Amino acid sequence: MKTLFKLASTSLVGMALLAGPTWAQDQIRTIHLLSRPQAAQPAEFQAVQLIAQEWRKLGLDVEVDVMPWEQMSSAVWYDRDKWDVTAWQMTGRPERSDPDEIIYNLFHSSTAESGYNFIGYSNPEYDAVVEKQRVTIDPAERQKLVRQAQEILAKDQPNMMLVHPEQAFAFDKNIWEEDSVVNQSGIGIRNTWTWLSLAPKTDQKDIIVNSSDNVIAVNPLYISGVTDSFITELLYDRLFRVGPDGLPTEWAAETFEWRDDKTIAVTIRSDMMWHDGKPVTAEDVKFSYETTTGGEAPMYAPFGQSISSVEIEGDNVVVFTLTNPSASFITSSLAKINLIPKHVWEPILADLATKEENAESYQEEMPIGSGPYKFDRWLTNEEIVLSANSGHFNAPQAERWILRLVPNAEAALGMLRSGEINFLTDFAGDPQVLIDAAEADGDIEVVSTVDIGFRYVAFNNRRAPFDDPAFRSALSSAVDRRLIVKAAFKGFAVASNSVVSPALEFWHDKAVVENFKAGPDIAKSMLDEAGYTIVDGRLAYPEGVKETLGE
Amino acid sequence: MSTLKPVLSRTFQLILVLWAVVTILFLMFRLMPGNPLAAYIDPTFTLEQQEALIRQFGLDESLLRQYFTYLGNLLQGELGYSFRYRTPVAERIWLLLPNTLILTFSSLIVAYIFGILAGAWLAWRRASRAEAFALPIVLATRAMPEFWLGMVLLAIFSFSLGIFPAGGTRSAGTEYESLWSLYTSADFLSHLALPMLTLAIYSQGLPLLLMRSNMLDVMKEDFVTMAKVKGLSPYTIVIKHGARNALLPVMTSFAISVGYQLQGNVVVESVFSWPGLGRELVSAVSASDYPLAQGAFLMIAVVVILMNLIADLLYTFLDPRISHA
């Protein structure tokens, strides 16, 4: 009843089922493939349609269920054993420039219960490798381990890796100096460095950017969304920042020194001021780190979990002691955690301690940071205005940074052309349309970059038939990635078989990608080999395996 | 005394309806399948953290208890906390309501002025070629998906011709002292133009057709014939008797249209990036932000119910047959 226009083959199957003979081999149930709506994620939606079409050719009955992100995430994260296959993505964040977060969190068996390993992948050999790379400080050594992890994943295919997308952004070159735009490796031109260095050509000194997501909160203790983090990155300083080259560089930290495997001493800048005029002290830094792990900021807590203590030495030295050696500590903790003013947050946190709510629920009227931009005002669902902090050690060239909330791509492009925005920072549409529009317009420059992030289809490794690596490999091989690159991403992506982006040249394992072969025939022979056969037009389990999850 | 009576009894009815709608809303959102907070519980949360969040939103209480808390809060004008924004729902809604109302009313006023004039004109020109041409067009405007019309207008007047901006209520970063100074600024009006026009084009059909058919009916009334027999001027007959009588139900329909329009806004606000209640409802629903969706829904429902009441009362007051009973 629900599917209106079933393909002819499915109705044939339906008729066959009505006849109801018993089979030696159980047919595989209808597989539900989750996707986000076309309006929100056209490329993903299209890829899912293509994948479903290819899988159906193998004799699998596939139904595509479309739901908005919030519903999809709850369906996948919350009921971990209830879904089959889902389209998924990892976005490129600066701190993901270190491969640890992805190769460890996504696939280590310890995170399967409630962490990022939502697919339930469990391989002791893999676990050992990623544990080891964590504590290996020597880069060459670590590089080997990271590549080994990639090879294991390629063999097991816990996910069907699709592509590393190329993100396209654009700006108005009549307004901004082209060479003042910073292209951050694996991130693109939409990055904090750009907002600092962007130099105006004319009297228009406001950077006007767009987002299709609503701003949920401006809160240094709450990871509330990608868009929101643009703002917190500008409002709040961190000890380090991931530089345009993808490597961490000192920011609020003047210098640093590893005293041993587990101890790092950071000297902070002495000239920093909070936006309310009070100086930034080592005390504030200590407070910031303690707050993060203190229980009131659950989403930031994992980023500080390797810290065992924070001590102040003298006026401006902060010493972090770690529980274990950590290769990625600077990137994932020191370049991640926001510095917040103790005088503002101490009373707030004291108050919150007595309540059910935690710091994530607290929205300051006027957020106070020490960052290169100051908070100006926030018009609900319309715009957020930040103004340049001229006293900052890295003061921006622009006067204001204005984020406009524009729900659809069509309007965003229209606004870029009409000058209502001058820097396109969120474009979910077809990049080719953007490039064509830029060409027609003449004033618009489009820059696209391969992302650290990636798109993939996650198999639920807990559920049959996806618990069988052979089956997963076959399904993954069924779809030629060139099809996905061309047909879904319009060429604005690179085919992938590794979770480590080619943008991270040092860590990326080229061989894994080059050796991957795909095509319907390959998939069919893989299934044959593993004992899967077609029973009356529909794919069935190998003998002895029963379908226990049929509807 | 006689005017107080309908007001009282209608208000009493309004309260009943409001209560029923509030209750339906409560049940609708609470009885939805799945954990309402699912989307907001991060997988890395410990069990205690999850429970704390559930307690924070009062979802651990019994349904009946939640219901009474909800009613009690409503009476104090509180709509709970948004799951997504973690801030009070009422605060957000009050911020967005004026934008929705100004869009709704400005478009309806334009639609009604045009609709009434055009409707009267078409009634005057009944059975003419103008009518044969105009009526199907008018009917077609009511058959258009509003978002489609909005998109087409956007494509023409904004993307192609660049006459009007593509969205929002004002240019980036502009500041106004008050809502009033915003709403009267040229910047705001140019932003208002397209969404307002979209809604107005869609809405003008109702007053137009209503005015036209009422005019035609009224012109058949005995008192119009008598006005002719009295030798009164055509102006007096058509305007003072025809239009005046025909206007009555049209005015009443205005209030009802406000309610309808508010619902149509849901789509048009999304097209024009208009920061209003409708767009908020849509985004809250897609984000499974139940308290916010509930609050936005309730606010729209309140306006709809209020407008139904006003329509009733308008009818009562504008028609001397009822007001002077």
Added chain:
Amino acid sequence: MTTPLVEVENAQLHYRVGSAVSAMMGLPSVVKAVDGISFSLNKGESVGLLGESGCGKTSMGRLLVRLENVTGGSARFDGAEISQLKGRALRTFRSRSQMIFQNPFDAVNPRYTLAKTMAEPLANAGIPKSEWRDRIIKALELVRLADPEQYLDRFPHQLSGGQLQRVVMARALILEPDFVVADEPVSMLDVSVRAGVLNVFREVRDKLGLTAIYISHDLALVRYVCERTIVMYLGRIMEDGPTEAIVREPLHPYTQALVAAVPTPNADQSHEPLPIGRGAPDPRNPPSGCVFRDRCPKAFDRCAAEVPASKKVGTRHVACHLFDEAG
């Protein structure tokens, strides 16, 4: 003496108008269409219910065929309270008591052939289908429709008003009821055909020995049809007695005005001013005491204070304080 077929005792029919809120505020919210009416009808008797529009005569008639139920007092048919009838007793009542409606074009379903219209009571009474045709033709003959066969397959709009009213009458009589309420059956008809319908009514009534109530605003018509007349005003009975006596010597001041006002087709009629004040009865807001007092030329203090009871004056009953001392 036989028991009366129809007995009405202090019958009331009050309609609620307006809302509960207006009632709480003490605004007039009840229309007393029938307010304390008593009379009885013997078998074979026919009585005219006479009064101006809004006097409650039609409501009274509808009570007796159970189109409405009394809200107070009682209305009995053959000893049984009409509003309490149920099941089999109700079915019997439906076949014994009938109504002839005012507007013949409204009283038959325009989509039905006349045969289908006529068959409805037969079906309800459980008459075997085989008998229907004969009974329909017999009934049409009873109302003197010539060549009845030709009407069976016709639709209402193909008949004239006079013909149709006869069909309506035939439908009412097809089950040979004991009692008929005729609600202004000729008021919608042209003068030249009225007489025919009236004559048929008289003939059928006598032939079947019907007990009848004839509702009308026209004294001349009532006089033509009924020996007894009940004069109503604002839900109450003003005068009740033999029609001839009422026409010749009306007792109640209202009846006097009414009789004086009836126009005649004669050139030499009186142009005396009527013995009645101007104004019109307002059913929503009747005066206290005697409902007629605000228009009565003879009203005195007592009329405002007290509702006059019905008093027997000769062959008549009159509800007027002028006759209080007479007894």
Added chain:
Amino acid sequence: MLETTVPEGPVIRIFRAMKLPVGDNFAMAGLIIYVIFALTAIFAPVLAPYEPTEILYTVDYDLASDLLPGQEGHILGTTSLGRDIFSQIVFGARAALLVGLTAAFMVAFIGTIVGLISGYYGGWVDTILMRLADVAFGIPFLPFVIVISAFLEPSIWNTVIAMALVLWRDTARVIRSQVLTLRSRGYVEAARVSGSSDFKIILRHIAPNIVPLSLLYGSIAIGWAILTEASISFLGFGDPNSISWGFMLQDAFASQALSRQAYHWFIPPGLAIIFVVSAGFFISRGYENLLFPKLGR
């Protein structure tokens, strides 16, 4: 007196009996559109050259996307997802017919039953039902459908049910007032006096008179349902597995048909909606006053 009889064919007579406004050019145009629309829906598999959801691409994994009308045999070109637009339009008629008819049927059915019961029996039944209608009038229609469609599984049926749950109110109110009038008609009272049961009276005397009204409201509801489904789809709460005109528009806008100037893509579904929805309005034009029932309470 001035009634005239002109010979008429059987179809016209049936329409007349149903009080359909035949002779009115608008109404006839509306009926013709309905017929074309229904035929398209029924014969969609024959008319459409492709499956509406079939993704067309070449051996080189190039999508057959964004083709212009006429290119490679695609009458209206293809979408950015490489689907045949003409086939989608044709199959969209099927979805529209399905949504329109089921919603219209439910609206007309529920509304008629409620109106009949409420109007005929009056009293507390009437009070309760009409208060329920008041409540339904207080529920914002589109938001309600959005919430139901979004929170339950996005499917065409949830959308239809949500619409029916609210839209019955208009029909019920009009039917009720019509029943109130009919109830006091002489022939209905005559039927009561002659002992016909309530059921029989409703069935034989009242229902036939309100069927045209129900049909009329049904035909308006078809339009509402199609428009609503389109809005729901546009906002992304629609059934992704059914190709409706609303889905096509959503697809077109999401794929930036406007910026591509792909008029051949987003204009046809819009026109299809306008045509079918106006058809309902055309038919009901004969009953203009009934179009806006809330005004004449």
Added chain:
Amino acid sequence: MSQPLLSVKNLSIVYEVPNLDVVAVSRASFDVPRGSIVGLVGESGCGKTTMARAFTRIISDNAKITEGSMDFDGKDLAKISEREMNDLRWRDIAFVPQSAMNSLDPVYRVEYQMHEVLRGRGGMSRSQAKARAAELFEMVGIEANRLRDFPHQFSGGMRQRVAIALALALNPKLIVADEPVTALDVIVQRQILDQMRALQRDLGISIIMVTHDISVVAYICDRTVVMYAGEVVEDCETATLLSKPLHPYTMGLKNAFPDIASAGTGILTPISGAPPDLARPPAGCRFAARCPFALDHCRSVSPTLMSFGDDHSVACHRAHEAEALRAQAALPETWGEIL
């Protein structure tokens, strides 16, 4: 005798229905003498209302005056320009409709509607109009303070008085009253008729009283014009008509009418049959099919309206035998089946 105020000659009015013409009024002729009340009596559909409306020339869009003249005070109402006609409307020819409720605009106070005529058509100033409105209300017996009321606040009889006051506003020469008392109860009906008669006498105007009720005619009219199926069949003084009718239809009408003043309740006699379809009128006399005295001749030749004796016109081939026919007509059996 002076020139009549209105002289209708051979007036025909046709409704143009697709494919077919319906002759609502067919070659009607009669006079309205100055200062008199003339009754226009007939059954429904006989054309009396159509004709009455024709005197103001406000008739339905599909109705046409096809022949004849209406000579009003020296002007032919059928010929004069619309502008001239509009000049006459209400100033010289006023109208009292059947339902005053529907003919008053419900959204304006009565005062406004009064002023509309007095100032708009009578050229009075505001204060003049105010005084005149009060005077008119007094004339019809309503308190002047009720001018501030809306139409629905009046009772049926009062509304009819308001309509009469409105008609009198500009001192017209002729008032056309279309069934002005039909919807009223007898007592109010009588009071209104008395009022109209008194006003007519005092002001010396003429009234055309359209009605289906012979008793109304008998009560108030000086002269009566009887219409049947679009034709004038008899025209004479009311007293003559009632005592010595010449046309069989008039005789039959009287027999069918109950008379409360009569001694007993004699048998009422219907005229069997129904009026003809005006779209396809029969040849000959239109009443022939129902007439007990009809001869073959009557069924083929249409009688013309001819003068019989003093001031008495009739359209009947057997008018010269009227005396004898009257005697026969008094017997119910003459009219065939009385049931």
